[in-house]
Amino acid sequence: MDVLNAFVTLANFVIIPATAYGAQLALGALGVTLIYGILRFSNFAHGDTMAFGTMVTIFATWGLQAAGITFGILPTALLALPLGIAATALLVIGTDRTIYRFYRQQKAKPVIFVIASLGVMFIMNGIVRFFIGVDDQRFADGERFIISARTFRDMTGLDEGLAFRTTQGITIVVAMIAVILLFWFLNRTRTGKSMRAFSDNEDLALLSGINPERVVLITWIIVAALATTAGVLYGLDKSFKPFTYFQLLLPIFASAIVGGLGNPLGAILGGFLIAFSEVGVTYAFRKVVGYLGPTEWQPDGLLQLLSTDYKFAVSFGILLIVLLFKPTGIMKGKSV
Amino acid sequence: MTRGFDPKILMLFGLVAILFVGTGFVQSWNTALTIFNMGLVSAIMALGVNMQWGYAGLFNVGVMGFVALGGLATVLVSVEPVPEAWSAGGLQVILGLVLGALTIVGAILLWNAMPKGRLRGLVMLVVLLIGFTLFRRVFDTGAEAVEAINPASTGFLGGLGLPILLAWPVGGLLAAGAAWIIGKTALGLRSDYLAIATLGIAEIIIAVLKNEDWLARGVKNVTGIDRPVPYEVDLQESERFLGLVSNIGADPVTASTITVKLLYAALFILVLGLLIWLSEKAWNSPWGRMMRAIRDNEVSAAAMGKDVKSRHLQIFILGSAVCGVAGAMMTTLDSQLVPGTYQPLRFTFLIWVMVIVGGSGNNWGAVLGGFLIWWLWVQVEPLGLLLMQGLTAGMADGNWLREHLLDSAAHMRLLTMGMILLLVLRFSPRGLIPER
Helix, strand or coil, X not given: CCHHHHHHHHHHHHHHHHHHHHHHHHHHHHHHHHHHHHHCXXXXXXXXXXXXXXXXXXXXXHHHHHCCCCECCECCHHHHHHHHHHHHHHHHHHHHHXXXXXXXXXXXXXXXXXXXXXXXXXXXXXXXXXXXXXXXXXXXXXXXEEECHHHHXXXXXXXXXXXXXXXXXXHHHHHHHHHHHHHHHHHHCHHHHHHHHHHHCHHHHHHCCCCXXXXXXXXXXXXXXXXXXXXXXXXXXXXXXXXXXXXXXXXXXXXXXXXXXXXXXXXXXXXXXXXXXXXXXXXXXXXXXXXXXXXXXXXXXXXCCCCHHHHHHHHHHHHHHHHHHCCCCCCCCCCC | CCCCCCHHHHHHHHHHHHHHHHHHHHCCHHHHHHHHHHHHHHHHHHHHHHHHHHHHCCCCCXXXXXXXXXXXXXXXXXXXXXXXXXXXXXHHHHHHXXXXXXXHHHHHHHHHHCCCCHXXXXXXXXXXXXXXXXXXXXXXXXXXXHHHCCCCCCCCCECCCCCHHHHHHHHHHHHHHHHHHHHHHHCXXXXXXXXXXXXXXXXXXXXXXXXXXXXXXXHHCECCCCCCCCCHHHHXXXXXXXXXXXXXXXXXXXXXXXXXXXXXXXXXXXXXXXXXXXXXXXXXXXXXXXXXXXXXXXXXXXXXXXXHHHHHHHHHHHHHHHHHXXXXXXXXXXXXXXXXXXXXXXXXXXXXXXXXXXXXXXXXXHHHHHHHHHHHHHHHHHHHHHHHHHHCCCCCCCCHHHHHHHHHHHHHHHHHHHHHHHHHHHHCCCCCCCCC
C-alpha cells in the first residue's frame, strides 16, 4: 500500500495532462458554442480558425525571437498572442462579411451555413498549409518545467516523479483568465448582456433595439480570441500541425454538445469531461494499481482500457451516450 | 428520364468530356484514363451522398468511413486466407468479437426490459464491465497470436479467397451495417448531431483500420489485392494481344496499360449506369416523391402518416451502401488497401463539393460534379505550379520566396475547392444541374 506514490503517478500521467487538455478543449468548445448560440450553426471551420491563429502567432514568435525579444522564462508565443488574435479577428470578420452575412440576410437554413463553413474550412486549411506547410512546428521556448520529475523526487523523497511543465501551468492560468473575462463580459457588460439576450430570443432582442450586426461582430471577435488562445495553448503544450487541429474538431464538438450547445458553462464542463475520459480511458493504470495493492498483486496486464490510438472513440462514445439519453446536453442547451 | 435530355445537361457533360479528351491530347491518354476512372468512382460516391442530401436532406460527413469499409471488404473477400493465423488464434478472435457484440446486445435488451430506476443503470454498468473484461481477455490473446504469425508478410487473418467482384456488394453491405448503427442513434435528433456523429464514426473506422493488424495488417497495408482485369505484363506476353497491337501499330507497353484502364472503366461504367438507373427509378417513384415530401416539410409528411425516422434511416443506409460500393471499387482499382491515405478533406468534404457544385437533388448533377471536381482536384496542382512558375519567373533561382511558393503550390487545390464551393453556393445554390 503506497497511496502517496499512487497519487503522484496518477497526477503526473492523468490529472495534470487532462486538466491542461481539458482547458484547451473548453476554450475551443466555448468558441463553437458561442457561434452556435448567436449565429445558430455548427462552425466546421473552427479547427482551422484555431490553426490560422496559431500560425500567425508562430510567425510573430519567430519574428520576436529573431529580433532578440523573449519573454524570460515564459514562452515568447504569449507576447505574440495578441497579434495572432488580431489577425484571426480580421480573418473571421472578413469571412462573415463576404460569406455568412449574405445567408443571414437570406434567412437561410442552418445547414446552408454549415455547408458554407465547409467551404471556409477548405480555404483556411489551404491558407495555413500554403504559408506554414504541413509539418510539425514546435515553438515553445523559455523554462521547460515548473517542477521537473527529478526536482520533485529530491524534494519529497518519493519514488515517483511529478513533472509539471510550464506550458501546462500556462494553459491552466491563461484559460482561467480567458474564462473569467468571458463570463464577466457576458454577465456584467451591456454588450455581453445584449449578446445573451440575442442568443436566448432573437425576436425579442431585435424588438428591444439590439443591433444584430453589432452582436455578430463582437461574437466573431470573441470567437477569434478564444480560438487563437486555444490553438496557441494546444500548440505550446503539444505541437502545431495543421491536420491535428482539423482533427480537434471532433473532441471540441463533442465537448460543446455534451455540455449543451449554446451554453458556455456547459462547454467548459464538457471540455473537462471529454479530456478526463480520453486521458483516463487510454492510460495504463498498472503502476497505480500496483502501488495501491500488495506487491504480489501487481497485475500482469497494462490495465489500459483502450489503446491511445482510439482516443477519438472516447469522445465519440461519450457523445453517443449523451445523445441517446440527454439530447440537449448535460447543462440544458438549445435544440433548434 | 421521361422528359428526354435537357440541352444544357448535354452541353455540360460535353464540356467535361472535352476536359478529359483535352487531357488525353495535352498530357497523355494514360493520365486522362487514370483521372477518368477515379472520376467514375467519385461520381458513384457523389451519387450516394446525393441520395442522403438531395433526397432526404441528411447531412453525412462520414463518407470517408463508409468508403474505407468498402476498401476493407476487398481484403476480407478476395485475399487468400492465412491458415496458420486461423489455427493460431482466428477462432479466438471471432469468439471475442461475438462476446463483445453479445454484451452490447444483452445490455440493450436489459435496458429495455428492466423498469426505470437506479438499479437498471447499475445492472447495465456491471454487465458492460464484465462483458468488456471477458471480451478483452479472449480477444487480446487471439489477436496477439494472429499478429505474431509471420508479421512481415502476413500477420493477419486474410480473407476468404473469393472473386474480387464479390467484394463490391459486400463493401456496400459493410457500409450499410455501420450506417444502421449510426442512423439508429443519431437520426431523429437535430441535423448537426448526425453530422458530428458521422464525422466521429469515420475517424474511428480509420483508427480501427490503422491499428487492428489482425484484420487488414493496419499501417503495414495489404498490397497485391486481386484484380478483375488481366495484368499488363500478361497482356504484353500474350500472342493475341501483341498481334492486335501490331495491327494498329501501337507501342505494346502503352497499349497494355491503356487496355487495362479501359477494362476497369468498362466495369465502373456498368456499375455507375446501373446505380443511376436505379436512382432515377427511385426518384420518380412514389417512394421518391414521399422522400422529397419528407425533406421539404417533415411535420406535414408526418401528419400524412409517413414514418419520418425510419424513412430517413432507410435512405441513410442506402446512400452509405453506395459509398461503400464505391470504396470497394476504388481499392480494387488501386490493388491495395492503405489506411493512411484516407483523409477527410479528400474523401468526405471533396465529395460534398462535388454534390453541391453538380446540383443537389439531381443524380446527373452529382455525376457531373463527380467528374468535374475530380478533374479539377487532380489538375489544379500542375496548373498551380505553372501559375507559381509564371509569377516567380523574374526572381532569382534559390530565392527563398520563390522556393516557398513553388513548394506550396500543391496546397492551391484546397483553396480552389473552397472557392468553388463558396461561389457555387452563393451564385448558383442549386448547382450546375438543378433539381427538376
